[in-house]
Amino acid sequence: MVPKFHFQVIIIFLLSSWLCITSSLDTQIGADFDKWVSWNVKNYYYEKKSTLEAKRNLVAAGPDLKLRQAESNRIRIRVSQDGAGDFKTITEALNSVPLRNTRRVIVSIAPGVYREKIMIPRTLAFITLLGDGGDPPTITGNDTASFNGRDGTPLGTFQSATVAVDASYFVAINIKFENSAPHVIGRRGEQGVALRISGTKAAFYNCTFYGDQDTLYDHKGLHYFNNCSIQGSVDFIFGSGRSLYQNCYLNSTTKKVASITAQKRTNSSLESGFSFKNCTITGSGQVYLGRAWGDYSRVVFSYTYMDKIVLPKGWSDWGDQNRDSRVYYGEYKCSGPGANSPGRVPWARVLTDEEAEPFIGTQFIEGDTWLISP
Ligand SMILES: *[C@@H]1O[C@H](CO)[C@@H](O)[C@H](O)[C@H]1NC(C)=O
Ligand SMILES: *[C@@H]1O[C@H](CO)[C@@H](O)[C@H](O)[C@H]1NC(C)=O
Ligand SMILES: *[C@@H]1O[C@H](CO)[C@@H](O)[C@H](O)[C@H]1NC(C)=O
Ligand SMILES: *[C@@H]1O[C@H](CO)[C@@H](O)[C@H](O)[C@H]1NC(C)=O
Ligand SMILES: *[C@@H]1O[C@H](CO)[C@@H](O)[C@H](O)[C@H]1NC(C)=O
Numbered sequence: 160m161v162p163k164f165h166f167q168v169i170i171i172f173l174l175s176s177w178l179c180i181t182s183s184l185d186t187q188i189g190a191d192f193d194k195w196v197s198w199n200v201k202n203y204y205y206e207k208k209s210t211l212e213a214k215r216n217l218v219a220a221g222p223d224l225k226l227r228q229a230e231s232n233r234i235r236i237r238v239s240q241d242g243a244g245d246f247k248t249i250t251e252a253l254n255s256v257p258l259r260n261t262r263r264v265i266v267s268i269a270p271g272v273y274r275e276k277i278m279i280p281r282t283l284a285f286i287t288l289l290g291d292g293g294d295p296p297t298i299t300g301n302d303t304a305s306f307n308g309r310d311g312t313p314l315g316t317f318q319s320a321t322v323a324v325d326a327s328y329f330v331a332i333n334i335k336f337e338n339s340a341p342h343v344i345g346r347r348g349e350q351g352v353a354l355r356i357s358g359t360k361a362a363f364y365n366c367t368f369y370g371d372q373d374t375l376y377d378h379k380g381l382h383y384f385n386n387c388s389i390q391g392s393v394d395f396i397f398g399s400g401r402s403l404y405q406n407c408y409l410n411s412t413t414k415k416v417a418s419i420t421a422q423k424r425t426n427s428s429l430e431s432g433f434s435f436k437n438c439t440i441t442g443s444g445q446v447y448l449g450r451a452w453g454d455y456s457r458v459v460f461s462y463t464y465m466d467k468i469v470l471p472k473g474w475s476d477w478g479d480q481n482r483d484s485r486v487y488y489g490e491y492k493c494s495g496p497g498a499n500s501p502g503r504v505p506w507a508r509v510l511t512d513e514e515a516e517p518f519i520g521t522q523f524i525e526g527d528t529w530l531i532s533p
């Protein structure tokens with residue numbers, strides 16, 4: 160008992176001394192930091208670890224310094240099409256932010272449909288797009304891979320995005336991202352991305368991604384999606400990101416056979432992969448959970464409801480059998496008529512508790528160092 164007591168005292172001392180340092184920067188930060196600790200402890204450790212151990216780890220690691228500084232200097236700017244805000248377009252609002260931005264800039268967007276093509280460059284870190292929960296704004300476009308850009312050559316999938324984010328520490332809350340280009344079966348070059356996220360440490364809450372083929376380009380970096388809705392037909396979540404999708408709704412609009420994900424991982428030392436936890440899969444057509452883009456593609460579904468549209472085979476090697484022994488496709492405690500099929504490909508895995516553990520919390524995306532409460 161005695162050593163344990165001492166230990167707690169030390170922890171409390173360490174924690175409170177840190178709080179003192181942060182609150183001398185800004186009194187608001189103390190409260191924010193408390194909120195941050197409790198939120199992270201809940202999300203990061205509630206499955207296994209004790210609160211005490213969580214606090215000790217947080218004191219040791221702590222949130223990213225750049226992030227803490229950005230949060231202590233936040234500013235808010237308002238976008239409204241009727242002129243009631245600081246800007247009428249999101250593009251104008253973003254243009255007002257100095258390059259090499261170091262503070263959190265909350266761009267609060269009034270309801271409406273914004274037909275804008277938005278590119279957030281690497282130098283514009285710490286941008287938050289915040290919509291109204293009751294009436295979220297829609298950012299829409301209809302560029303496709305085959306559509307010719309300004310230089311007269313086809314855009315390609317990468318440049319087709321309505322919103323492209325190359326910056327880190329991006330956050331979006333209550334925003335609808337859309338690419339309205341229709342997919343015509345049998346035609347090539349119809350990929351139309353609604354959002355491409357290439358920056359790391361990005362979080363999305365209550366967002367909707369509407370598109371057809373290639374809706375969400377989860378390109379690279381650490382990403383968190385919570386309570387988001389993602390809709391599309393072919394490979395509608397794809398890329399090399401390391402991402403956790405929690406409480407998300409995945410809706411297929413394909414009329415025939417397609418794959419929900421195309422996760423790209425080309426060698427076994429890369430840390431990328433998609434983890435879906437407590438999601439729902441529904442919609443039309445027949446879908447694979449994933450098809451292998453690269454030999455070592457990695458996708459895990461846990462605690463997910465799978466409607467009957469999920470094909471019994473579950474997974475596709477994209478026609479390359481060499482991949483069967485290399486991909487990492489796992490399922491853990493899923494439910495619904497599309498789950499737990501005896502017809503799954505033999506190289507799919509039913510994960511044990513131990514195997515599932517790294518994927519089923521924010522530890523998968525190193526959330527303890529950068530994921531702050533929204
Ligand atoms: C998501 O939307 C719900 C309902 O509008 C709201 O209560 C919640 O605070 C939103 N989440 C965030 C992170 O704003
Ligand atoms: C995209 O939308 C614009 C504006 O509504 C329209 O003029 C254009 O024809 C559309 N492009 C395609 C390829 O559908
Ligand atoms: C999830 O988002 C939807 C809107 O997309 C909202 O209506 C709902 O309240 C949100 N739920 C939570 C738990 O935030
Ligand atoms: C699972 O997701 C549903 C729907 O988004 C949500 O209402 C529920 O609270 C989530 N459950 C857990 C344990 O997070
Ligand atoms: C899901 O997609 C189907 C088309 O496949 C559509 O009819 C349905 O409205 C979508 N569901 C939601 C909740 O958006």
Ligand SMILES: *[C@@H]1O[C@H](CO)[C@@H](O)[C@H](O)[C@H]1NC(C)=O
Nearest residue numbers: 424425426427428429430455
């Ligand atoms: C894996 O891929 C990365 C990125 O392309 C590369 O830097 C690394 O050397 C590769 N490792 C192996 C073992 O091939």
